Amino acid sequence: MxxxxxxxxxxxxxxxxxxxxxxxxxxxxxxxxxxxxxxxxxxxxxxxxxxxxxxxxxxxxxxxxxxxxxxxxxxxxxxxxxxxxxxxxxxxxxxxxxxxxxxxxxxxxxxxxxxxxxxxxxxxxxxxxxxxxxxxxxxxxxxxxxxxxxxxxxxxxxxxxxxxxxxxxxxxxxxxxxxxxxxxxxxxxxxxxxxxxxxxxxxxxxxxxxxxxxxxxxxxxxxxxxxxxxxxxxxxxxxxxxxxxxxxxxxxxxxxxxxxxxxxxPENRTFSSTLRVTNHISTGIDGLDTLLGGGILSGESAVVQHDGKAEVGGILYVILSNILKENRSIALLPRINSQPLFLQSVFERLGTPMDDLLDDDRLFVFDHHGVWDDHQNIFKSAEDESGIKSAMTTIHDRSRSQGVVLSLDTNTLRHMLGEETTRQVRSWLQSSVVTPTDAIIDIHNPALLQDELAAFHVDLASQLLETWMNDTGLQYVQLHKSPTGDTGAVRLIEYLDKPPYVRVVT
CATH class of the missing domain: 3.40.50.300 (P-loop containing nucleotide triphosphate hydrolases)
Structure with a gap:
C-alpha cells in the first residue's frame, strides 16, 4: 500500500x-x-x-x-x-x-x-x-x-x-x-x-x-x-x-x-496534449513508442545520434520493417558500408522480403556506391542535389502506400553532397517534399560531422534520440527532444532472439 x-x-x-x-x-x-x-x-x-x-x-x-x-x-x-x-x-x-x-x-x-x-x-x-x-x-x-x-x-x-x-x-x-x-x-x-x-x-x-x-x-x-x-x-x-x-x-x-x-x-516536460495536434507512426517497439509518446511524429523529422559503438542498424531495420507492415513505404539511404546481401537477409528474417518490396513500390534505395542490382527503385545516379530531388519526386509518384518514411544516414549524405549541399537538400525535403503522412529519420554519429551540421539537423528535427554503449557493453537510449513522450528519460536497450527482436526497457 x-x-x-x-x-x-x-x-x-x-x-x-x-x-x-x-x-x-x-x-x-x-x-x-x-x-x-x-x-x-x-x-x-x-x-x-x-x-x-x-x-x-x-x-x-x-x-x-x-x-x-x-x-x-x-x-x-x-x-x-x-x-x-x-x-x-x-x-x-x-x-x-x-x-x-x-x-x-x-x-x-x-x-x-x-x-x-x-x-x-x-x-x-x-x-x-x-x-x-x-x-x-x-x-x-x-x-x-x-x-x-x-x-x-x-x-x-x-x-x-x-x-x-x-x-x-x-x-x-x-x-x-x-x-x-x-x-x-x-x-x-x-x-x-x-x-x-x-x-x-x-x-x-x-x-x-x-x-x-x-x-x-x-x-x-x-x-x-x-x-x-x-x-x-x-x-x-x-x-x-x-x-x-x-x-x-x-x-x-x-x-x-x-x-x-x-x-x-516540472509538472510536464512536453507540451500539453490538449493543445497540440500530433499523429504518430509506431516504431513497433513498445518501450520505444512509450518513450516517444506514441512513436515517430508524422509529417516531421527525427534525429537518431549514436556513438559509433552502439548497435544502430539492427534497431533501424526492425523499425523500418514494422513501418512497412503498416502500409507505408521506405526510402533508404544506408550507411556507406552497408551491403545489399546484409539488408536482404535482415528484411527476409523480419518477414518483409526486400525483392517483393522493391517490386511493389514499397522500398526505394539510394545506391551511392553502385553495388545494388539494377531495379527501377534503386537510384544509382542520385549523387548530387538535382539527382536527390529527382529521385524523391519519383518516389512520391510511385509510392502506393499511405506515406513515405525517408531514412537518411547523414554521414553518407554529407560524403555524397558536401556540407552546404546537405543542408540545402535537407531543408528542401522538410519544406517541399514531406507530407503530413510522411516522416524523415536522420541517423548520424556527431563525432564525424562538423558541429554546425550536427546542430543544423538537431534544430530541424522535432525529435532527438541518442543511443550509446557504455564500458560494460550495455546500450542505452535517451530522448533529448520531443513535443511528446518522456523527454530526458534514459532507457536500456535489450536484444531478443525472437520477435520483436528489440526491447526498450521502461
Missing part, C-alpha cells in the same frame, strides 16, 4: 508514494529541503487523521519553529509529537498550544567521561518527568521504544545520532535496530534525513551520503537532494536513487519552496 508523501508530484514520481511500514532516506546538503520534505510527509499524515512523530537531533523546538515559520504546517496539531534530541548543555522545556514536545538536553561530561543527557518530557499538562541517563545506543533504543508512537515517524537527521556510537559498526547496528523498531514494532512508515558534505567543482554540496552503502541496503528507498549553480543561480534538485518494489521515474526534478512546503517541477 502506498503512503502519500504530501507532495503531489513526488507521489506521481513514486507511482503513489512511499511503501507503507518502510523507511526511506532523504540525503542532501544543508538548505536543500530535507526537513521541509520531511514535514510535508508528516503534514499529509495529520490531514489523514494519523498520529505522527518528528524527532530532531540537531534543532531545539524554538529553532524548529523558526525553520517552519514560512510554511503553513500545523505544528500545534494534537496528533503531532515533536522530540528534540540534541547534545547541547542547558535545561528547560517548551510546549506549543497543543501537542507534545520532548526535549533532550546535553549535560557536561562526567568525571568518568560518560555523556549524560537530561530527558525532560512534557505530556500536554503540568506534569514534568525529569530523568538522567547515560547517552548510549542501548539507552536511546529504550527511549525511542517508549516515546515513538503513531503512523509516521521522521528522524531529522540520523547524522546527529553518530555521536552515540563508538565506531561505524556500532552506529550501523543502532540504525538498523531503529529501522526495525519503527517499521516492525510500531508498524510505522519512516523518513530519515542525512547530511551530505563533500563540495563539488562549483563550490556547492554534492549528494555524497553520510550513511554507508551497507546501511543504505537496509533502507527501502533513497532520495537525493542537491544544490547546483545554474548560470549564477542556486537550483535545488531531486532524484530517486532507489525505491524497492516501485516503478519510479528516475529523472532529475527541480524543487522549489512555497507556502505549503515543497513543490516539484
Amino acid at each position: 502506498a503512503v502519500s508523501t504530501g507532495i503531489e508530484k513526488l507521489d506521481e514520481i513514486l507511482d503513489g508514494g512511499f511503501q507503507e511500514n518502510r523507511t526511506v532516506l532523504v540525503t542532501g546538503p544543508p538548505g536543500a529541503g530535507k526537513s521541509t520534505l520531511a514535514m510535508n510527509f508528516l503534514q499529509a499524515g495529520l490531514e489523514n487523521d494519523e498520529h505522527c512523530t518528528y524527532i530532531s537531533t540537531e534543532q531545539t523546538p524554538d529553532e524548529l519553529r523558526d525553520t517552519f515559520e514560512p510554511f503553513s504546517f500545523d505544528l500545534t496539531d494534537e496528533s503531532l509529537t515533536v522530540l528534540s534530541l540534541h547534545a547541547r548543555p542547558g535545561s528547560g522545556t517548551d510546549q506549543y498550544d497543543q501537542g507534545t514536545i520532548v526535549e533532550t538536553y546535553g549535560a557536561d561530561r562526567t568525571d568518568d567521561d560518560i555523556d549524560r543527557h537530561l530527558l525532560r518530557t512534557l505530556e500536554g499538562g503540568d506534569e514534568i518527568d525529569d530523568h538522567s541517563i547515560d547517552f548510549t545506543p542501548a539507552n536511546l533504543r529504550e527511549f525511542f521504544r517508549f516515546n515513538i508512537s503513531g503512523d509516521r515517524v521522521v528522524v531529522d537527521s540520523i547524522s546527529g545520532l553518530r555521536s552515540v556510537s563508538e565506531n561505524e559498526q556500532t552506529y550501523r547496528r543502532f540504525l538498523l535496530d531503529l529501522i526495525q523498531l519503527i517499521n516492525d514494532h510500531h508498524d510505522a512508515t519512516a523518513l530519515f534525513t542525512a547530511e551530505s558534505s563533500r563540495p563539488n567543482t562549483n563550490g556547492m554540496q554534492t549528494g555524497q551520503f553520510s550513511v554507508d552503502e551497507l546501511t543504505q541496503y537496509n533502507l527501502h528507498g533513497v532520495i537525493r537532494l542537491q544544490r547546483n549553480r545554474l548560470r549564477g543561480t542556486d537550483r535545488r534538485l531531486l532524484e530517486i536513487l532507489k525505491m524497492r518494489g516501485v516503478a519510479y521515474d528516475d529523472r532529475t526534478f527541480e524543487l522549489v519552496f512555497g507556502d505549503e512546503g515543497i513543490r516539484i517541477l
Whole structure:
C-alpha cells in the first residue's frame, strides 16, 4: 500500500508514494529541503487523521519553529509529537498550544567521561518527568521504544545520532535496530534525513551520503537532494536513487519552496496534449513508442545520434520493417558500408522480403556506391542535389502506400553532397517534399560531422534520440527532444532472439 508523501508530484514520481511500514532516506546538503520534505510527509499524515512523530537531533523546538515559520504546517496539531534530541548543555522545556514536545538536553561530561543527557518530557499538562541517563545506543533504543508512537515517524537527521556510537559498526547496528523498531514494532512508515558534505567543482554540496552503502541496503528507498549553480543561480534538485518494489521515474526534478512546503517541477516536460495536434507512426517497439509518446511524429523529422559503438542498424531495420507492415513505404539511404546481401537477409528474417518490396513500390534505395542490382527503385545516379530531388519526386509518384518514411544516414549524405549541399537538400525535403503522412529519420554519429551540421539537423528535427554503449557493453537510449513522450528519460536497450527482436526497457 502506498503512503502519500504530501507532495503531489513526488507521489506521481513514486507511482503513489512511499511503501507503507518502510523507511526511506532523504540525503542532501544543508538548505536543500530535507526537513521541509520531511514535514510535508508528516503534514499529509495529520490531514489523514494519523498520529505522527518528528524527532530532531540537531534543532531545539524554538529553532524548529523558526525553520517552519514560512510554511503553513500545523505544528500545534494534537496528533503531532515533536522530540528534540540534541547534545547541547542547558535545561528547560517548551510546549506549543497543543501537542507534545520532548526535549533532550546535553549535560557536561562526567568525571568518568560518560555523556549524560537530561530527558525532560512534557505530556500536554503540568506534569514534568525529569530523568538522567547515560547517552548510549542501548539507552536511546529504550527511549525511542517508549516515546515513538503513531503512523509516521521522521528522524531529522540520523547524522546527529553518530555521536552515540563508538565506531561505524556500532552506529550501523543502532540504525538498523531503529529501522526495525519503527517499521516492525510500531508498524510505522519512516523518513530519515542525512547530511551530505563533500563540495563539488562549483563550490556547492554534492549528494555524497553520510550513511554507508551497507546501511543504505537496509533502507527501502533513497532520495537525493542537491544544490547546483545554474548560470549564477542556486537550483535545488531531486532524484530517486532507489525505491524497492516501485516503478519510479528516475529523472532529475527541480524543487522549489512555497507556502505549503515543497513543490516539484516540472509538472510536464512536453507540451500539453490538449493543445497540440500530433499523429504518430509506431516504431513497433513498445518501450520505444512509450518513450516517444506514441512513436515517430508524422509529417516531421527525427534525429537518431549514436556513438559509433552502439548497435544502430539492427534497431533501424526492425523499425523500418514494422513501418512497412503498416502500409507505408521506405526510402533508404544506408550507411556507406552497408551491403545489399546484409539488408536482404535482415528484411527476409523480419518477414518483409526486400525483392517483393522493391517490386511493389514499397522500398526505394539510394545506391551511392553502385553495388545494388539494377531495379527501377534503386537510384544509382542520385549523387548530387538535382539527382536527390529527382529521385524523391519519383518516389512520391510511385509510392502506393499511405506515406513515405525517408531514412537518411547523414554521414553518407554529407560524403555524397558536401556540407552546404546537405543542408540545402535537407531543408528542401522538410519544406517541399514531406507530407503530413510522411516522416524523415536522420541517423548520424556527431563525432564525424562538423558541429554546425550536427546542430543544423538537431534544430530541424522535432525529435532527438541518442543511443550509446557504455564500458560494460550495455546500450542505452535517451530522448533529448520531443513535443511528446518522456523527454530526458534514459532507457536500456535489450536484444531478443525472437520477435520483436528489440526491447526498450521502461
